[in-house]
């Protein structure tokens with residue numbers, strides 16, 4: 221979910237008449253029944269956690285949380301389910317808005333002294349008026365590794381599923397980067413921990429912001445360098461080598477996992 225390049229983030233934009241409103245409640249986005257985003261002044265809606273986000277092609281953009289009943293003519297849709305409903309640039313911007321509103325909701329008090337925090341007027345941060353501790357939106361780097369073996373039509377991909385995946389769905393391996401490790405180190409460690417396999421020929425492919433809840437996905441490919449499959453029971457329910465011609469159900473089209481698997485399956 222990529223924020224459009226034409227979006228100019230700014231905390232100084234006053235929420236005004238024709239603002240584009242991203243209003244969330246527990247991971248769901250408020251849309252008009254015809255699928256369009258609400259527009260207007262935030263105070264025309266029952267909201268709190270109002271956050272001016274910036275300008276999209278000159279139009280003010282505001283994020284907020286629904287604090288009352290769903291207004292007549294509107295409906296709440298799971299954010300992932302708005303893919304294909306919202307235009308791609310607004311789907312991407314929704315990913316930014318949900319992270320700012322969620323960060324606001326979860327940083328109401330200073331983590332050091334417990335004093336209520338105040339929104340900075342010059343940057344996207346929340347500051348403690350008592351001790352000065354500053355909190356920025358969280359971004360958690362996650363490496364994704366698609367491990368392959370063999371060549372051409374005999375090429376196989378190492379795919380796995382977690383216990384919370386949709387039934388039958390398999391994906392590339394992924395894991396959070398830990399403090400004080402490189403992306404390369406994280407790739408080797410995650411693959412070893414989750415499936416017991418060693419890798420070589422690690423190659424960076426592309427990245428994707430993923431707002432569930434605040435990940436930055438960084439995708440790699442690598443080749444199998446030995447080791448029998450040994451699954452980490454808490455995180456990996458099943459894993460196996462799949463021929464590029466006979467892949468299982470894959471993650472949804474807008475996920476980086478899908479893009480990575482399809483790129484490799486095409487031989488790129």
Ligand SMILES: NC(=O)C1=CN([C@@H]2O[C@H](COP(=O)(O)OP(=O)(O)OC[C@H]3O[C@@H](n4cnc5c(N)ncnc54)[C@H](O)[C@@H]3O)[C@@H](O)[C@H]2O)C=CC1
Pocket residue numbers: 360362391393394395396397428430432433434435437455471475476477478
């Ligand atoms: N866009 C995509 O295609 C995909 C996105 N993802 C995302 O990647 C992220 C991580 O994937 P997993 O395999 O679940 O990670 P993982 O293999 O590191 O294990 C997840 C576990 O790590 C711990 N954890 C949670 N937040 C953490 C943090 N900020 N730092 C360190 N540890 C943390 C929790 O115990 C959690 O159960 C998730 O946010 C998931 O939504 C995962 C696969 C595909």
Ligand SMILES: [Mg+2]
Pocket residue numbers: 393394395414455
């Ligand atoms: Mg994992």
Ligand SMILES: [Zn+2]
Pocket residue numbers: 330331332333334335348349350351352353
């Ligand atoms: Zn403080």
